[in-house]
Amino acid sequence: MQQPLAQLVATAQQEALAVTSRAELEAFKARVVGPNGSLTAVMKGMATLSKEERPVVGKLINEAKRSVEELLAALLLKVEDAEIAAALGTPWDATLTGPDAPAGSLHPLTRTRERILASFRKLGFTVAEGPEIETEWHCFDALNTPADHPARDMQDTLYMPKAFRSADAPRKGEEALVLRTHTSSVQVRTMLSRRPPFRIVAPGRCFRRDAVDATHSANFHQVEGLWIDRNVTLADLRGVLDFFVKETFGPDAEIRLRPSFFPFTEPSFEMDLRSPNLGRLSNRWLEIMGCGLVDPKVLELCGLDSNEFSGLAFGLGLERIAMLVHGIDDIRHFYNNDLRFLRQFA
Amino acid sequence: MKVSFQALSRHVDLSGVTTDRLAEVLPMLGLEVESVHTFGLAPLPLVVVGEIVSFEKHPSADRLSVCRVDVGDGNPRQIVCGAKNFKAGDRVPVALPGTVMPSGTEIKVSKLRDVDSAGMLCSSEELGLGKGEDGLLILTPQQPVLGTPLNKLFGAPDTVLEISVTPNRGDCLGLRGVARDVAAALNLPLKPLTVKTAAGLAAAPTAHDAFGFVRSSSEFCPYYTLRTLKNVKVGPSPDWLRRDLEAAGLRPINNVVDITNWVLLELGQPLHAFDAAKVSGGIEARPAREGEELVLLDGKKVKLETGICVIADAQRPLVVAGVMGGNESGVTNTTTTILLEAAWFKPGEIRRVARRLGVSTDSSHRFARDVDPAGVELASRLATDLLIELAGAEVVGPAVVVGQPPRADANIALPAGYVAAKLGTAIADADVTQSFQRLGFTVSPTSTGFSVLVPSFRSDVTRPIDLVEEFIRIYGTDKVPAGRPIAPLPGDEDTRSSGFTREVAIRLAGAGFTECCHYTLRDAAEVARTLGEAATPQLALENPLTADQSHVRASLVPGLTAALALNVSVHADPRGLFEVGVVFRPQADGTVREFLAVAFAAPAESLVRSWKSREAFDVLRAKRLLSDVATLAGVTAARLSFGVATGGLWQTDHASSLVDRGRSADGACGVLDLRWTRSLGLKGSIVAGEFLLPRSTFADALRIPRFEAFSSFPPATRDVAVIVPTTTAAGEVLNRVQQAAAKAAGKEFALESVNCFDVFSGPGLPEGTRSVAFEIRWRHAARTLTDEEANRAMATVIAALEKGAGWTIRS
Structure with a gap:
């Protein structure tokens, strides 16, 4: 009995080599273990054996059966692999350049803005916004810059015609509407609408009547900050700015407050920055932003009691910061939208 | 404002101070x-x-000469030279090899x-x-000894610092004011200013022999x-x-004009000199009629705005007060008697008039920044001293x-403690009072703190908070420590629009x-393309550059x-x-309303070749992308309706509003x-x-989603294809199917969705129609829906x- 069984298994193994498809597998399976299969026939022959022979032969048959089952399982894997390969087609070449567009990118001014806002958020400043076309009162008068004040000469302003009416900044009487020269107007709107304490940062687009060159732009972006509370001090201003500068320019950056003048702050300062990590601008004082304590007159103009409240304010130019951080030498790059520039910030 | 180190030294002893130190001190004063540059001959040994x-x-270059x-x-020695303005025997400056010229070039034997x-x-x-005559600097007339270093012929060089003066510091538009700040910062005494000419009488006559009246009616x-x-x-x-x-940076003209200019630079007080021979009857400051x-000094003829202040004689205006003189009454080479004006004009008005005339003069610049009233007389007396000394003038009558x-x-x-409270750090009273005294302020203690007397040259210092700035300028900002750590305020959030902008x-x-x-x-053409010609003027600026x-x-x-x-x-x-x-x-x-806009554009077919x-x-x-943008802004897809975009930026029939x-929105x-x-x-089409989102979109409080239970039973799904005229919008058909399907569900169960899965026109359908097919899905909350x-x-x-006009159901 042993001899025919071994023969049977060997034959099956030989025949299995030719099986390549599921149909062939099914046919092969029928030939061996189907109702009329070779192995089935042997198993049927068990009935004719004597009691003594049965255990011996039974063991041999079980061994043969196991061999055949293993063979069938292996064949199934082989056939499935072939089917999957056929379904998937040509193997993938991972080194071939993908035909799809790469992810886009944020504009460097957006990246810089978000980075700045994130650092002020850590100090509890939240973002406020306001209209780009503003009333003269919000842009100048409320900021202690009346019409005959020489501070109005500090910047040339773009005006809207007398007939222009804004849905977002209704004007009172004969006052003019202007393209805002700074986002300080948002500070005014905040003071008028909220009760202290509050800490806000106002990012946004501003306008000056400037000819465009490497450092001037008809519009530019600012981030202005305002903190109103009881007893806000110069030490607080220093603390906030020191934190911001170290967040943006690294722990080695240092600041200095240089006395200056703005109509809306008293005392007023230019904040200078010095950092060892700014390329060819390293290790020298660079003017970064204007700041100071909110002038009591501004608080009063915006309906706050200057005996009760005090505040600090600061304003910086996004373009200036982005230029320093990324080593950009011409402000016009931000507005030219040449992808060879934009893609560098992906 | 250009500040000469030598000129500044007349007011404060700077002998122990380098120009580098001065250039460090000035910025920290505000x-x-x-810029800093050398004026005169730099050291060139x-x-x-x-x-x-x-x-x-x-021998081989026409323009060059070979000189011995x-x-x-x-x-x-032999030196090749390109100049032409010399003759043999002329004495000229010679830069020997090794000289580094002011331009940075090193002279070598070559x-x-x-x-x-x-x-x-x-x-x-x-x-x-500076730019002299063309060619070499000829020294022949001075007969200098050969080999003398040129620096011996010229005085020591001066350093000129160009400083920018903020609008509040009119006092620093004169050297004396700058010197006062420098003296305070360095704790040096300000040198006294001596003037010989006596002050005018407080109750002075309004007329005297030389001419008629002097008065002001403005x-x-x-x-x-x-x-x-x-x-x-x-x-x-x-x-x-x-x-x-x-x-x-001023050009010398003649001694009289130069003296008035010099005093202006020295004290910041503008002066004006009239030729008395050209003034008839008297002098009056009055409103222009x-x-x-x-005709102004620059030759420009201007119509005077009625009411502005002019200085006039009995007949006509001579000067736009404080802004610019007229070209008829000024001092010339033949002038013998002058009238020297020193006055104080209202700053805001001077600024307004100067802007109106489109001029900014050294005078208007200073008057607009509020000159020191106490300096008016002083400047006049100082100028008189110099006119006597340098122009042989004789004073006629009293001022x-x-x-x-x-x-x-x-x-x-x-108030006591005020400065420390604003600074947020402890400051000794003595430090405070000393800083003020250094600035020339007088401090006296009172029961509640101090009384600080600020001289009239500092018109910008009127309130306690202004004194805080004065203190910090002298004390130094670097001594103020960084403040307390701060925690966020609960409930404060960014405006929603800023979050949207980022996301x-x-x-x-x-x-x-x-x-x-x-x-x-932008230009008008672009706005016209977007909105049409008619609406374009509404977005125009008043004063575009x-x-x-x-x-x-x-x-x-x-x-x-x-x-x-x-x-x-x-090729990017x-x-x-x-x-x-x-x-x-x-x-x-x-x-006109402001909208927060989000826009995108891309070539329909990629411009980049690909395998x-x-x-x-x-x-x-x-459309999908735009709907996503709307959703992000809180505008749900259900609120959006698409229509036909006509003209403007968009291609007819291939765009949607x-x-x-x-x-x-x-x-x-x-x-x-x-x-x-x-x-x-752009060759292919651009999609x-x-x-556009108005600010009001972000005014609503953010809706917090509320959970709604959903059915755990399977839905019933049916398909329907509607044949409609091609002119009927698919959106309209969808709406009708949705309405009908919702109505059909009644109160018993609910319509879950209607999904368009096929749009077809062609063989088998009548001309001018198309079939739009929808899958309708109903579901019951509590059981499986039956087939019936x-x-x-x-x-x-x-x-x-089927009630729809010209609509049939495709079976």
Whole structure:
């Protein structure tokens, strides 16, 4: 009995080599273990054996059966692999350049803005916004810059015609509407609408009547900050700015407050920055932003009691910061939208 | 303001102070140093006097001469020179080899066109002495000894610091004011100013022999003084005076004008000198009368605005007060008697008039910044001293003084501890009072703190908070420590629009678009393309700087389209671009509203060649993207309705407008006008989208989603195909199917969705129709729907749809 069984298994193994498809597998399976299969026939022959022979032969048959089952399982894997390969087609070449567009990118001014806002958020400043076309009162008068004040000469302003009416900044009487020269107007709107304490940062687009060159732009972006509370001090201003500068320019950056003048702050300062990590601008004082304590007159103009409240304010130019951080030498790059520039910030 | 170190030293002893130190001190006082440059001859030890013994033409260069130059060492050297203005025997500056010129060039022994040259003969400009006559600086008339270092011939060089003076510091538009700050910062005494001419009488006569009346009838001139000087000899000023003016950037004219300018630079008080012979009857500061005209010093004839302050004689205006003189009454070479004006004019009015006339003079600049009333007389007396000394003038009669100084010294009550409280750090009272005293303020203690008397030259210091700034300028900002750590305020949130601005940019960048940033100011043609000609003037500026920046933008799409064209032209392989920013749109009520706009644009077919072709960026993907943008802004898809976009930026029949029902948000998407994009050099079609959000969109509180239970039973699904005329919008059919299906569900169960899965026109359908097929899904909350229920509902839907004009159900 042993001899025919071994023969049977060997034959099956030989025949299995030719099986390549599921149909062939099914046919092969029928030939061996189907109702009329070779192995089935042997198993049927068990009935004719004597009691003594049965255990011996039974063991041999079980061994043969196991061999055949293993063979069938292996064949199934082989056939499935072939089917999957056929379904998937040509193997993938991972080194071939993908035909799809790469992810886009944020504009460097957006990246810089978000980075700045994130650092002020850590100090509890939240973002406020306001209209780009503003009333003269919000842009100048409320900021202690009346019409005959020489501070109005500090910047040339773009005006809207007398007939222009804004849905977002209704004007009172004969006052003019202007393209805002700074986002300080948002500070005014905040003071008028909220009760202290509050800490806000106002990012946004501003306008000056400037000819465009490497450092001037008809519009530019600012981030202005305002903190109103009881007893806000110069030490607080220093603390906030020191934190911001170290967040943006690294722990080695240092600041200095240089006395200056703005109509809306008293005392007023230019904040200078010095950092060892700014390329060819390293290790020298660079003017970064204007700041100071909110002038009591501004608080009063915006309906706050200057005996009760005090505040600090600061304003910086996004373009200036982005230029320093990324080593950009011409402000016009931000507005030219040449992808060879934009893609560098992906 | 140009501050000469030597001139400044007249007011404060700077002997122990370097210019570098001064350039460090000034900015920390609030006087920003814009530039520092040498005035006069910089130390150049190797530049010496030489004599051109002889010269001949260069053998191979017509323009060059080969000179033999003796520098006194008995060893004449050969130097090639390009100048023409010399003759043999002339003495000229010679830069010997090793000299580093002010330009930074080092002079070496070299060959010029094959001829040896051992040095350089110098021009005035090359020596850093400013532009002189063409060619070499000829020293012959001075007969200097050969070999003398040039520095011995010229005085020690001066350093001029150009400082920018903020509008509040009118006092620093005179050297005396700058000196006062420097003295305070360095804790040095301010040198006294000595003036010989006596002060005018407080109750001075308003007229005397020399001429008739002196008076003011203008509210803008509350204080006016006039001195008369005769036998004035007009001529050139002495060297020291010319030098001071030149160091400050002024051109010397004659001694009288130069003296008034010098005093202006010294004290910041503008003066004006009239030729008495050209003044008839008297002098009056009065409002300009209607129709009056004046030819200004610069030759420009101006119509005088009625009411502005002019200085006039009995007949006509002579001067626009405080701004600019007339060209008829000024001092000339033949003037012998002068009237010297010193006055105080109202700052705001001077500023207004100067701007109106489009001029800014040294006078108007200072008057607009509030000159010191106490300095008016002083300046007049100082100028009189100099006119006597330098122009042989004789004083005629007493000075005439009209009116009163409009301001006096200011007394400020400074509460104890106020300065420390504003600084947020402990400060000793002694530090505070000492700082003020150094600035020339008088401090006296009171029961509640201090009384600080601020002299009238500091018109900007009127309140306790102003004193805080004065203190910190002298004390130093670096001594103020960084403040307390701070915690966020609970409940404070960013405005929703700012969050949206950030998120939408990240979303679009993630979808493969690159963010752009364009100018807000555009030309009229672009706005007209977006809104039509009629609406364009509504977005025009009053005072644009240039014609291509005359309007505020109405859309971001033109900018993006131009950016695509630019990037095609520079071979930068543009794909999708986007921008987020404010645009302006005229509204039905005549106002203009600001919208936060989000726009994107991309070539329909990729401009980048690829080994494998990809799906085109079509209008449907644009629509999808736009809906996503709307959702992100809190505008749900259900609120959006799409219509037909007509003209403007968009290609007819291939673009759609978009309305936020019941709100004012809107937008559009689709193919951009092909003629336009082709004219920009873009070959294929450009697909774009723009969504405009008014600020009110973000005013609503953010809705917090509430959980709703959902059915755990399977839905019943039925398909229906409706044959409709091709002119019927699919959206309309969808609406009808939705309504019918919802109605068919009744109250028993619910319509879950209607999904369009097929649109077909062609064989088998009547001409001019198409079939639109929908899958309707109903579901019951508490059980499985039966076939009968679903069939009954379906029959109701079909019956309803068949009522549509020209609609049939495809079976």
